Amino acid sequence: MSIRIRYLKKKHALSLEGAVRGCAQDGDNRCKEFIYKNCYGYVLAIILRYVKNDFDAEELTNESFIRAFNKIETFNSKEGGQRYEKSFRSWLARIAVNISIDFLRARKPLVALEDVSEQELTPHRVAVSTDLEVHDILKLLQQLPDIQRTIFNLYEVEGYSHEEVSALLSIPESTSRTYLTRAKKKLRQLYIESVDITAKL
């Protein structure tokens, strides 16, 4: 009887909250699939801010979901509805960010890549308009050194504080501030150069 009830319940359209709760309760595969498909684009977008390669980004996205599903019972939110889903997405984003940073750190030391000279930054043509497209932004972003890009993402996009960034990347807070300033400066420079190239064309 209970199996039948459970089966009938599953027939109903899932919400993200229901899927998360169901997954935490019995590790149901259908719930996992729902969560994966629902949050795939969100997680992939986060990872693409940190990782340049598409193939690596997809690998890390899957890694993030594996980790999330393994630990989903530890996710606990007292909220309901939209707040619950937002809370879950934040939790998922944190996992994705951590995995991305681990990936960058394992590949090569983050700080060693900081000293990229200004000359090495080759401006790319971006379709600049009053409403800058995301893919253009990503192109600009990907020209930044890893450490600057990471700090920019963590601070400006994800909303981490410098204290949290320094703890996450094992660098002093002052270094975090410095790199953020450099990242912003370079972004602006890259943006202006892109505008110039577009204007010349």
Added chain:
Amino acid sequence: MSGKGKNDELIDHIAKRLRNHAEPYREGAWERFAAQAEGRRRRGMAWSRWAAAAILVLAAGWFVFDLTDNERGNGARQVFKQQSAGQQLAVEERPDEDTAPVSPYKAQQVDSGETPDPVFDQSQTVRTALAVRSGQVVENREASATAKSAAPHMVASASASHSTDASTAGGAPIGRDASVGRDVEEIVGEQPIAADPMPAQPENHSRLAYESQGIHESVSEEAGKWDFAIALAPSVTSERLNLGGGVAVAYRLSDKISLASGVSLSDLGVAQQHTGQPSALKASLTPNSPAPGQESEIAHYRNREITSVSSTLLAVDIPLNLRYHVTDRFYTSAGVSFIGILKERRINHFVDHINQPTTDYAYNLKAVHSAERSGEQPLQGRGYTGFLNFSVGRSVPLSRKVFLAVEPYFKLPIGRLSNEDMDLTNGGVRIVTGF
């Protein structure tokens, strides 16, 4: 200022666009993910499935073996050894195959002066005594022991070794559930019973085999819910501090309840129980004359007296516990253990009757204590459905996959193990590293 403002505006714009951006779903991503996750899970769990299945099969086999052993025990006949006035009566269980058919209504009276068969004494396992003469049950006068399951078709054979006088005693078949004792004055008659061959129990075996198979199949299906751990378990018995350790496995039945098992090896130092006089002690004391009535006389001629028996056991312990997770990190469990004694070393402790004079001027005498290794190993090679386990534990995560648990536990001997002459009650703290 306006440049800075424009720059901030640009950065804000970038951040906002990035924050709200989500990539489109790529077709086949879930299928690739599912295949990848499944592959990982299979690789990770392949060895653990086999280990868990082996443990379960081993435990089931042990259980079946134990049942079979018990059934044989029930089908065994009892042989009563009796001696003359004030002599000890002992009952021995022997399996059917070890004993030839015994002539009915045969009783043998032991001449107290004669030496009993030492092999017979050593193989004495059940310290029950029953005396029957002319259909009358002679009751126990000393310590009473609880007999095991009643066996209506049991041969009560008063067979004490080298007696010459044999008398017949009629009577009804004797059940083993009578209260029994050691010192019986009367001569015991031998009670024949209809040779009822122990019925095989194919239903039992097939059922257990089926259950075992069922468990094995479910292991294959639900291998994702297994937890594994390595445990170190120092324990304390009445004798000393012991050390043990092994592997543990747990299967999560639900969020709150899991079934835990494993295999552990422990080195237990135990001493004789304080209640009653153990058979080992008695046998060691009077190897040549088991007659209780003559103990004092014999002791008089002997130079030393045994005071205690201690034993060191190497035991393999297979627990089967039900664990209840009170909270995420706190749990309690209860269950039983199947225990097998791999090695036993007994030591008899004596006090010499010839006291050693001291050097003080008061001419006091000092008792001389000595210890001697005993050749007896009554527990070695035997398996028991032995302990009732109780424990509480608290686990602390060390990393994402590894946790450390501290688990105080207590083991209480049950069944046949509680009737042994050694006190195997023990407790300690188990330190578990899980992954």
